[in-house]
Amino acid sequence: MTDSVVLKGMTWSDPRGYDPVVAAASAFAETHPGVSIEWDKRSLQGFETTPVDELAARYDLMVIDHPHVGSVADRGCLLPFEEFASEDALAELANHSIGRSFQSYFLNGHQWALPIDAATQVQAHRADLSPRVQNWSDVIRKAEDGHVIWPLRSPHVLMNLYTLAANVGHPCATSYGDLIDPETGRQVLEQLRAVAKHMDDAxxxxxxxxxxxxLSSSDRYHLSPLVYLYKGYANDGYRKHRIHFTDMPVLGRNGPLGSALGGTGIAISSKTAHPQLCTEFALWVASAECQRGLYVKANGQPGNALAWSDPAVNAETLDAYFNTRLTHETAWLRPRHDGYMQFQEEGSEIVADALRGKLEPDQAVTRLNERFRASFNRESH
Known part of the structure; x- marks a missing residue:
C-alpha cells in the first residue's frame, strides 16, 4: 500500500474499552504498512447515551451498545457487515458468541456490529469478607446489615427490573404492548424495594x-448483587482488593437466567472511505485468535466464547468467566426498536422513583407500560 490510511475510531474510556482496541490497532498496523487507527474515547455515560448516527458522521469505527441498533438500522449510518464480510466468517463468530451477544447486533436482516466484549448483570463480592449469596432473600439480609452497594444510576436501575422479571419466568416485552404484566411488575418492584430501602441516596x-x-477499596461493603461484569476488578493489582464475580443471585426457581445483557460491539460507519479495511480489522478483533491473546492481555474483556473457555484467561480473573458463564449464556436481550433509547431513560426514572418510595409499585408499572407503548410511536429526530 503506497498511500497512508488513517482510520478514526471511537470507544469508551474505561481501560476495558480503550486499552484493547488501541493494542489491536497497533498490531494491525504492523501487518498493514501505511495503515493506522486512532482511537478517541468517551465516558461510560456517554457510551450509553450518545446517538450512534452522530458518531458515524465523524468516525470510521465505533464501539457501540446493542440497544442503539434499532435507532440506526434504517438510517443508513452503519455498514452492514455482510456487505464485505464472508458468510463463513460471520457464521464462525456467531458460533463463538457468548449467549445472545452476536444476535444482539442483528436487526432487520443485517449484522450491524460484531461482539468484542461480553457482559451482563452478575454478582460481585468480596470473598475475603463474606461468601457469595445464592438467593435474593440473602441479598435482602445483606442489605439490612449495611453490606450491599448497588449501581442505581440510569440505565442500571431499569436493568435490575429487567433481570428479576426474566429470572422469575416473566421477561419484559421487546415488542409493542405492555412492558411488564402488573403482577410480575409488582412482585419485582417489591423485591427491589426491599433492598433499596437500605441503600444510600448516593x-x-x-x-x-x-x-x-x-467495593474494591474499602471493607464497608461486601456485595453488589446485580452489576455488569468488569473483569479488571478481579485482576491482581488493579485495585486494593480483588473482587470475585459469580452467577447472579436468583429470585425465581430456574437458576441464574434472565440477566439483562450488556457488552459492546464494533461497528463501521457507512461513510468510511475504507470499508474493506475496517471490516478486516473488526473481524480480526472479534476473532478467537485476537480475543484470547492480545485482547485480554491489554485489559480487554472478551466477547468470544473460546476466550471465555480458556483456563489461562480465567486464571488472571479469579475464574470470572467460568463463574459467570451460565448467567451470560442465559441472559435476556432487551428491546432495540427505534424509540427505545428514550424509553430507557424514562423507564429508569420511573423505577428509581418506585425504589425511593415516590411511586407505589402499581403506579410505577402503569407508567412503565404507558411510556413503553408510546416509545413505538415516537418519530426520531
Whole structure:
C-alpha cells in the first residue's frame, strides 16, 4: 500500500474499552504498512447515551451498545457487515458468541456490529469478607446489615427490573404492548424495594465503575448483587482488593437466567472511505485468535466464547468467566426498536422513583407500560 490510511475510531474510556482496541490497532498496523487507527474515547455515560448516527458522521469505527441498533438500522449510518464480510466468517463468530451477544447486533436482516466484549448483570463480592449469596432473600439480609452497594444510576436501575422479571419466568416485552404484566411488575418492584430501602441516596448517581471502585477499596461493603461484569476488578493489582464475580443471585426457581445483557460491539460507519479495511480489522478483533491473546492481555474483556473457555484467561480473573458463564449464556436481550433509547431513560426514572418510595409499585408499572407503548410511536429526530 503506497498511500497512508488513517482510520478514526471511537470507544469508551474505561481501560476495558480503550486499552484493547488501541493494542489491536497497533498490531494491525504492523501487518498493514501505511495503515493506522486512532482511537478517541468517551465516558461510560456517554457510551450509553450518545446517538450512534452522530458518531458515524465523524468516525470510521465505533464501539457501540446493542440497544442503539434499532435507532440506526434504517438510517443508513452503519455498514452492514455482510456487505464485505464472508458468510463463513460471520457464521464462525456467531458460533463463538457468548449467549445472545452476536444476535444482539442483528436487526432487520443485517449484522450491524460484531461482539468484542461480553457482559451482563452478575454478582460481585468480596470473598475475603463474606461468601457469595445464592438467593435474593440473602441479598435482602445483606442489605439490612449495611453490606450491599448497588449501581442505581440510569440505565442500571431499569436493568435490575429487567433481570428479576426474566429470572422469575416473566421477561419484559421487546415488542409493542405492555412492558411488564402488573403482577410480575409488582412482585419485582417489591423485591427491589426491599433492598433499596437500605441503600444510600448516593447510589442513584453511581454506575458499575463507581460501585466496583468503592467495593474494591474499602471493607464497608461486601456485595453488589446485580452489576455488569468488569473483569479488571478481579485482576491482581488493579485495585486494593480483588473482587470475585459469580452467577447472579436468583429470585425465581430456574437458576441464574434472565440477566439483562450488556457488552459492546464494533461497528463501521457507512461513510468510511475504507470499508474493506475496517471490516478486516473488526473481524480480526472479534476473532478467537485476537480475543484470547492480545485482547485480554491489554485489559480487554472478551466477547468470544473460546476466550471465555480458556483456563489461562480465567486464571488472571479469579475464574470470572467460568463463574459467570451460565448467567451470560442465559441472559435476556432487551428491546432495540427505534424509540427505545428514550424509553430507557424514562423507564429508569420511573423505577428509581418506585425504589425511593415516590411511586407505589402499581403506579410505577402503569407508567412503565404507558411510556413503553408510546416509545413505538415516537418519530426520531
Amino acid at each position: 447510589f442513584y448517581e453511581m454506575d458499575p465503575i463507581a460501585v466496583l471502585d468503592e
